[in-house]
Every structure is written in structure tokens, then in C-alpha cells.
Amino acid sequence: MTAASTRDDRIPLRMRLSARGLDAVTLLVLPAVGLMVGLFVYPFLYGFWLSFHPKDGLSVVGNYLRFFSEPRLYETIAKTLWIALPVTAINLLAAIPVAFRVRLMRRQRLLTTLLVLPITLGTVLVAEGLLNYLGPQGWLNRTLLLFGLISSPVKLVHNYWGVFLSLVITGFPFTFLLTLSYVTGIDPTLERAAATLGARAASRFRHIFLPLLIPGLAITFCLSFVQAFSVFPSAILLGAPAGPTRVISIAAYEAAFEEYDYSLASAIAMIMAAVQLAIVGLILASRGLFYRGPASGGKG
């Protein structure tokens, strides 16, 4: 009798597992895990392994030594950062005021749709469009020449500014939509409360909105930066891929498909990932200095 009751009292394994959040529903993550492992974890680890097996087979870190000894290669880090960081900063700074205005609008959906279009068009189409529009025979230069504002066409493509502008155009909607979601996530009664307490618009932004937005803006910056850092098509189509816009992805592409040195290409990809991680880590770490709780005003 006692033996039977102790056995019956034991909670079945299935229930103990489900109490820890493991039940049949957990199995639904398996396809996603499979995809992640197959398409990200394995290629990444393989690339990591490959980068330490250089083509010439001399030194394990030979690829990395080569990268940091050849200016043609190591300069690409600075060149890419020189494009990606200002583009990200400008996109973010432009997105904040627009998001603050749009937050009050009723027809947000129409505007959002218009803004999403450049994302769906893809970078290549935008690059082609800009080539025509900004080129020496493009509308912009022709118009400026017609009104006598310039005497010879301004060079805006096949240099730094071409890449810069195309990244601003394709990156802005993404940055803006993220920023908008953070801005609208702040309880609007906080601003009204601040106003009744005597805070003018500038003070409300500085003391209420900005501190609550910083964590979101940091994430937005990171995601936008990673996008800009991996620029490839527009750097080739609109930039000067042999000169100032020889970004790091071009170096990796050349290593892989012009020199057929997959090992070096893998090493460049790893360096690219490390630089991105370093910047993202820096931004997220500084985020810890600020308030990071919910952005609403209470209700027990």
C-alpha cells in the first residue's frame, strides 16, 4: 500500500519536463535549429577552420599575417568604416526627427509603404537609378548646369559620394522603421506629464524621450551599421572599387573568385565579422550606462 502510493505520488517525467518549459511544442523549434546549423553555424565554423589552412600551407595564421601586411588588404577595414559609420550616423540622425513627426500622423501606413519600397527594390536597382540620375549627363547635373549653378558637371558617381548616397537611400527606410517603432513605444502621456510640469519641447526631448530611446537607438545603430558595413553591389556599381570604395567585401570577393584563394577569402570574412562584432559590442556595452527598463509610465 505504502509502496504503491509513493510510486503514484511521483510526478511523471513528461510533466517534470514541461514544468521546465520542455514539451512537445518545443519540438517546433527543430526546423529552425536545423536551418541555423546548416546554413549559418556549419559554414561559419568551416570558414573559420578554412581560414587557418592557407593555400601555401606554410603558417597556420599565414592568411591573417598576409592581410595585415598588405596595405591593399588591411586598408579596406578603414575604407569600409569610413563609409559605414558616417552613413549609419546620418541615417539615424535623420530618422529621429522624422519618426517624431510621423508618430503624430494618422496615415502612417501609406508613408511606411512608400518608405519600404526602396528596401524591396534592392540595392542594384537603386544603384542603377542613381547612376543615371547623378551621372555627368543625369538630371541633377543637367538641371544645375541649366540654371548656371555649376559650370561643369559635379562628380557624384564612381567615387565615395556615390556609394555614400546609395547607402543613405537604401539604409534610411530600415533605420527609420526601427526608430519609429522605438519612438512610438514610448508612452505618450509621459510627454504630456512633462509638459504640465513646465518642460518645453527641447527639455521634454532631452530629459524624457532621449534617455528612454537610447537603448533602442543603440540597437538600431548596430543593425544599420552591420548592413552598411557589408556593402558590396553599390560599392562596385557606384563607387571606385579600385580606390576609395574598395571595401572589405570586395577584397574577400577578389580573393575568392579572382585569386581562387578560398582560404584567404575566409580569413577576410572572419576579420570582417570581428570588426563588426567589435563595433556592435562597443555600442551595446555603452548602452549599459543608461536606463533599460520599460518605456511606459506605470500602472502597478
Next chain:
Amino acid sequence: MSQSLASFQSLRLQGVSRDFGSHNALKNLTLDIKRGEFVALLGPSGCGKSTALNCIAGLLPTTRGSIWLDQRRIDTLGPEDRGFGMVFQNYALFPHMTVRQNVGFGLKMRGIDKAEAEPRIDKALATVRLQSQAAKLPGQLSGGQQQRVAIARAIVVEPPLVLMDEPLSNLDAKLRLEMRQEIRRIHAGLGSVTIYVTHDQDEALSLADRIVVLRDGEIRQVGTPEQLYARPAHLDVADFMGFRNRISGVVTGRQSELVTLDVDGATLSGMAGGAAPGGDVGTNAVAAVRPDDLLAVSETTNGLSATVEAIEYRGRDYFGQARSSGGAELFFRSSSRLGVGSAVRLGADPSKVLVFTGANP
């Protein structure tokens, strides 16, 4: 700016209106409030009471009308220039600031230096009895404590006018009763005007010196709690004041204040309610009675026959729900547990029955 508004004798709303598109949320609100008064704006949701409060605070521009603090027109000023304290329904505490910083925010915005601000913050925190929580973030406090921070933040600047928008609606029943007393005490201590928006007549009755009942954006009645409770001027107001039974009938007789109705063959007498005249013999009228005053009786001349549908015990008495022979739903009080389905006669003292005639719906 706020200093010049700090001492005043009266706040006057002059035909204040607010439209949202074609919808008139607030129609021609005219009201005089004297210094020291506690005024409750009472009404169901959508009656315009919050709109009125936001117009006074400056958070919503008015469509027509003006707002005056003595001889100064203030509806043209922004909310930051009016210097009123406002307590929001969801408290609207700044989540990234400590309790102390929240309370001190208004002083900081007024450029008051630290040496002067600190004792004032201490005093405000002491008023709401939260000194020990000063270093915490709002998220670490309970709902009642958050509410008290919101009140301290609004009163620390010693505003001429404190506006409260359903401040107790998110609290549980016990805390609500406690906070009611606190709010009344704080109001008495400040000596300023408090305008309090609520949909809860108990809150309005217990807190206010004067109640303004709003319906569909219009004032239905203004009066002291006692006036409104005893003699609501409209059926709407009566509804709000707990006259839950509305019994339709036809006027059969009238002797000055006393009106007699025929309700499906039964006779019901009551006092003529409302200000409008009318109630001639033969016209339709509605009698309003509180469930407390509609009693189950054995035999009466002033009563209705009905069938008991539900009965529940509420401590001292039983309260029941019955269906009259004419099909109307009635809520009544009884001293014994009546069986469901049994017949009952329901009667009320004519002085407890208010009869609203056709001209006064």
C-alpha cells in the same frame, strides 16, 4: 509665469467647446470655480469629462470658448506655461528617474536651484508618506505607491490648480478608499483648486464640494453631493446617483409635488423630479427608485406586483431582482429570503420615488 498665476480667486470656463472632426466632445461648458474648491466632473465614459480636463490643462486646444484665471486668459497658453499640476490615470511616471527625480522634475524645469528644491521634494514626499521609497525607480513600487508619487510630483510645485484624471481607477477597492482620504487631506493642505474626473459616483460624492455631471459633452447638473444625491434633476443624473429602477407609467394625478402614476394597473406615487414643469394627467412619465428604497411588502396601495428572478444576501438585507407584470426589470430590498419564482409586491415611500415627466427625459 506660474508665480503670477499662483494666487487667484476663481477659475472660469466660458463656453468651452471641443470638437473632434464632426463630433462635439464638449459643448459650451461654462463653470465658475472658487479658490479652495474640490470639484468633481462625473459622467460615463465618452461624456467629455477627460476632454474638459485636458482642455483646462492645455493638453488639448479648445475649439471655442475661453478659460480665465481671475482676469487672465489662460486657454491661449501652452501646458508648460499654465503651471497646473496634473495626475494621470496611468500615473505617467518617468520610468528612468527615481521617485525623487520624478517629484523634483517640475522644480528642475522651473529652474529652482537644488538648495531650495531639496526641502520641497522632502515635504511633498512626506505629504504622500513615501520618504523611504525616494531612491527607488517607479517600476519597483506598487500601484498605490506609484499613484502617490504621481500626486507628489503634481503638488510639489504648489500649483494653483490640481487636475486629476480618474487617478484611482487602477487601484484595488481597499487602496481606493485609503487614497480617497489622502487626496482629500492633501487638497485641504494645499488650499488650491482640485478638479477631479471620475465615473464613480461614490468617489465624487465622498470627495467633492461640488459635482458637475456631464453627459454627451454637456452639463446635466451642477450641485453639492447632497443636492445631487437627494434631488437629481435628470433621469441621467438619477441613474448615476443609484436610482437603478426606472419604471414607466402614465400620470393619473398630481397634487403640487406629489405625482401619482399608473404602472400596468398598479399605482405608484412619487415626488416630481427635475426642474422642468409638465406631468399633466395622461402623459407618460418615468419613476426612479433606488433598490434600497424599493421594498418587498406584504400589502400596500403604492406598489407593483412582480415575480422574483434572483435573490442574494448582502449582509444586513437581501437584494433581489424581479420582473414586473408589465415586463420591467426591478431591483429591490427584502428582509427575508424570497423564493425564486414566487410572487412579490414591491412598494416604496412616495418621498423616495422621483417622477420624471416627458418634458424631462
